[in-house]
Amino acid sequence: MSLALFVAGFVLASLLGLGRGSVRRYLVGAALGILVASLAFPLAGAVGYLSREALGPTLAALLPTYPLLVLVPLAAALALALAHFGGRLAGIGGLLGGGLGLFVLLGFLNGPAHLVKLRPVPGLMEGVAALALTLPFLALAWGQRKRAWLWLPLGVALGLGAFSWLNSPMGHTYFPRMAGYYKLILPAEPGAEEALVRTFNEGLLELNRVRQEIGLPPLSPIQNLSDLGEGRLPQEIAQAGYRLLQPASLGYGAVALLLFLGVLAGTGLGLYVRPGLEEPSDLRQGGVLASVVLSIFPAFDATEFDLGKLVKGWPFLVNFLDRAWPPNLAQPQHDIYPLQSVASEMLLTVEIALVGTLLAALFALPTSFLAARNLTFQNPVLRLLFYLMRGFYNVDRGVDTLILALILVAAVGLGPFAGVLAMAIHSIADLGKLYSEAIENVDKGPIEALESVGASGSNVLRWAILPQVLPLFVSYTLYRFEINFRVSIVLGLVGAGGIGFFIKGAMDAGHYDQMVIGIIAIVLVVNLIDFASSWLRSRLV
Known part of the structure; x- marks a missing residue:
């Protein structure tokens, strides 16, 4: 699988080069990706006794045990340095970097599992968090060099303060996992694995007796720690700070490195064959590409993306479809009429x-004028109201409708009233922001013409601003109604009434043939509202 990932990256780089555009940017992105992944992404798995004791050491953390792994980031750094010169020299750097990195990485990943010792690095994660807080101020200092005297000291002070607090007992109380989170992987003492294997085999009789009492199968004697059938270390070994490093269990860092190495070698070959495939902005664009791709790998890992689970769950989907079709429109003999219930609940939705939407629009309409920059920045009082209103919009938009519905259901009880309130409160901010931006983009000509003849502010608003923004207001309100209809379906799942409440009840009862009627009705009504709203907007704007 490891070699297949490298080949996939190589093929991807070859396909990117077919467009005859610059491929050096991809070489730069791959080299930067290797450098970051070596420091931050888990390369392999290391297990202890409990599942929470498992960890994924990075390539940098494994250097004390596998010093040769340093050649992987060094090869990427060489390729990045030669990429600056461009042409065939950049191509040679990509080929050398990709080939050398692959050779070293495969040597590690194909190695056997063995015992390692953990050594936490105190203060490292605290420093990374503090640096993350400092970087925005450093960026401001770089972008606004006239005010660097303000942003730079402020950022440094904030970073040092954050580091001191995070590294204190109070900081570790609130963020306990941060203390010693990053751990170096050291080789176990000579003879430690043999001694632990011997100790494990000697206590195997008593261990199997306990396992038999609790209904677990017995364990067999082992020759080395790789023979542990459950893939876990004995408890006493794990508590001593040891872990079983399993190079073959690829972390997403190994996947990223192999793909990056493939792209590095592929783009290197492309540049060597056609050295003109480069542009002056390649270094900057390569950095942007690396940032985007590097954010994807942790996201896939955090969301536990696994198509294998979908394959395993396929029988359930087949069973669901069998039970959901044909739809059960009515059962007069049992006085059950699902189609009628769906029609009633859909109307309620x-x-x-x-x-x-109406309540939100009524509140957002007047407040949007206070949130428009072009109408408020000529007066200190109105300027204050502008910041307050924009702050309210930002806070309101930050609280999702579903969260508001959960709170309001607890306050006013189950039913559509909680859904209406939640939807109105959240929609105020969205509509207000759209309305205010429309006001800020009005044509200044009619406004200046009325002001030149001494018209009052209300007349300017009535005759110069409203005629320009009202069609947009109606369009935005219709669009928000479309969104709110979809949201109201989800709100029904938490007890706010409507078709979502019907679907949840049917699912809980296992009446899939009734639930599918609600799904079909949602699809039909969503399309009907979408076409009607689009037609109205086309007539208004």
Whole structure:
């Protein structure tokens, strides 16, 4: 699999070069990706006794045990340095970097599992967090060099203060996992693995007796720690700070490194064959590409993306479809009429969205004028109101409708009223922001013409601003109604009434043939509202 990942990256780089555009940017992005992944992404797995004791050491953390791994980032750094010169020299750097990195990495990943010792690095993660807080101020100091005297000391002071607090007992109380989070992987003492294997085999009789009492199968004697059938270390070994390093268990860092190395070698070959495939902005664009791609790998890992789970769950989907079709429209003999219930709940869902959108629009319309920069920055009082209103919009938009619905259901009880309130409160900020931006973009000509003849502010608003923004206001309100209809379906799942409440009840009862009627109705009504709203907006704007 490791070699297949490298080949996939190589093929991807070859396909990118077919467009005859610059490939040096991809070489730069791959080299930067290797450098960052070596420092921050887990390369392999290391297990202890409990699942929470497992960790994924990075390539940098493994250097005390595998010093040759340093050649991987060094090869990437060489390729990055030669990329600055461009042409065939950059191509040679990519080929050498990709080939050397692959050779060293495969040597590690194909190695056997063995015992290692952990050594936490105190203060490292605290320093990284403090640096992350400092970077925005450093960026401000670089972008606004006239005010660097303000931003630079402020950022440094904030970073030092954050580091001191995070590294204190109070900081570790609130962020306990940060203390010693980054651990170096050291080789176990000579003879430690043999002694632990011997100790494990000697206590195997008593261990199997306990396992038999609790209904677990017995364990067999082992020759080395790799023979542990459960893939875990004995408890006493793990508590002593040891872990079983398993190079073959690829972390997402290994996947990223192999793909990057493949791209590095592929782009290197492309540049060597056609040295003109480069542009002056390659270094900057390569950095942007690396940033985007590097954010994807942790995201896939954090979301536990695994198509294998979908394959395993396929029988459930087949069973669901079998039980959901054909739809059960009515059972008169049992006095059950799902189609009628769906029609009633769908109408209620539309009404929830309609009332919630209307209330939001009524409140957002007057407040949007206070949130428009071009109408408020000529007066200190109005300027203060501008900041307050924009701050309210930002806070309101930060609280999701579903969270508001959960709170309001607890306050006013189950039913559509909680859904209406939640939808209206959240929609105020969205509509207000759209309205205010429309006001800020109005044509200044009519405003200046009325002001030149001494018209009052209300007349300017009535005759110069409103005629320009009202069609946009109506369009934005219709668009928000579409969104709120979809949101109201989800709100029903938490007890706010409507078709979502019907679907949840049918699912909980296992009546999939009734639930599918609600799904079909949602699809039909969503398309109907979308076409109607699009037609109205085309007539208004």
